[in-house]
Amino acid sequence: ILNVEQSPQSLHVQEGDSTNFTCSFPSSNFYALHWYRWETAKSPEALFVMTLNGDEKKKGRISATLNTKEGYSYLYIKGSQPEDSATYLCASDKGAQKLVFGQGTRLTINP
Amino acid sequence: NAGVMQNPRHLVRRRGQEARLRCSPMKGHSHVYWYRQLPEEGLKFMVYLQKENIIDESGMPKERFSAEFPKEGPSILRIQQVVRGDSAAYFCASSSDRGLTDTQYFGPGTRLTVL
Numbered sequence: 001i002l003n004v005e006q007s008p009q010s011l012h013v014q015e016g017d018s019t020n021f022t023c024s025f026p027s028s029n030f031y032a033l034h035w036y037r038w039e040t041a042k043s044p045e046a047l048f049v050m051t052l053n054g055d056e057k058k059k060g061r062i063s064a065t066l067n068t069k070e071g072y073s074y075l076y077i078k079g080s081q082p083e084d085s086a087t088y089l090c091a092s093d094k095g096a097q098k099l100v101f102g103q104g105t106r107l108t109i110n111p
Numbered sequence: 112n113a114g115v116m117q118n119p120r121h122l123v124r125r126r127g128q129e130a131r132l133r134c135s136p137m138k139g140h141s142h143v144y145w146y147r148q149l150p151e152e153g154l155k156f157m158v159y160l161q162k163e164n165i166i167d168e169s170g171m172p173k174e175r176f177s178a179e180f181p182k183e184g185p186s187i188l189r190i191q192q193v194v195r196g197d198s199a200a201y202f203c204a205s206s207s208d209r210g211l212t213d214t215q216y217f218g219p220g221t222r223l224t225v226l
Contacts, residue, residue: 034214042219096167097159097166098156099154102153
């Protein structure tokens with residue numbers, strides 16, 4: 001994998017359901033993987049910075065896992081709420097502080 | 112603690128004019144990054160600065176674009192002789208130090224429209 005890729009591009013989930021989506025990144029020279037939550041007309045909000053293979057981080061109903069050997073990270077949202085509707089971005093950092101972003105997963109929670 | 116501030120939020124320029132975008136990092140942050148989002152594209156790195164130094168400008172177009180982060184005052188992204196293709200959202204981010212788990216905190220962006 002040469003670029004950071006996120007799937008799916010968009011996702012519609014019923015309120016109360018749990019969901020997850022994927023970020024794939026180049027595994028060579030890995031340094032850190034960042035997750036952001038971005039609501040329209042607002043600043044991207046930092047969720048997690050992950051560095052260690054096998055790492056799992058949690059913030060409320062949102063959690064993320066990291067596999068640096070195969071180059072992927074999953075973001076999970078448990079019991080989706082309407083306020084979870086946003087675009088979720090991941091970004092790879094190869095140690096130069098130059099984040100390479102994926103295109104994002106646009107999540108819509110249907111009430 | 113105020114977040115990253117950017118101004119103006121919206122900027123309209125005619126072709127050939129200059130655009131100046133300002134970014135005030137979070138208090139205590141000495142590292143600033145500029146990213147650009149072209150229409151229908153993702154965020155792309157432009158430049159990384161510390162106080163009075165450009166650390167990495169590998170994402171900056173070679174002509175017409177410049178950035179600075181003076182000892183006092185905000186970071187400035189300057190685009191000279193703007194063209195329609197410069198229309199985009201420009202985001203600034205800041206971080207506190209270059210550690211293993213640096214988080215970059217983003218501002219709300221400046222949306223530049225070139226007529």
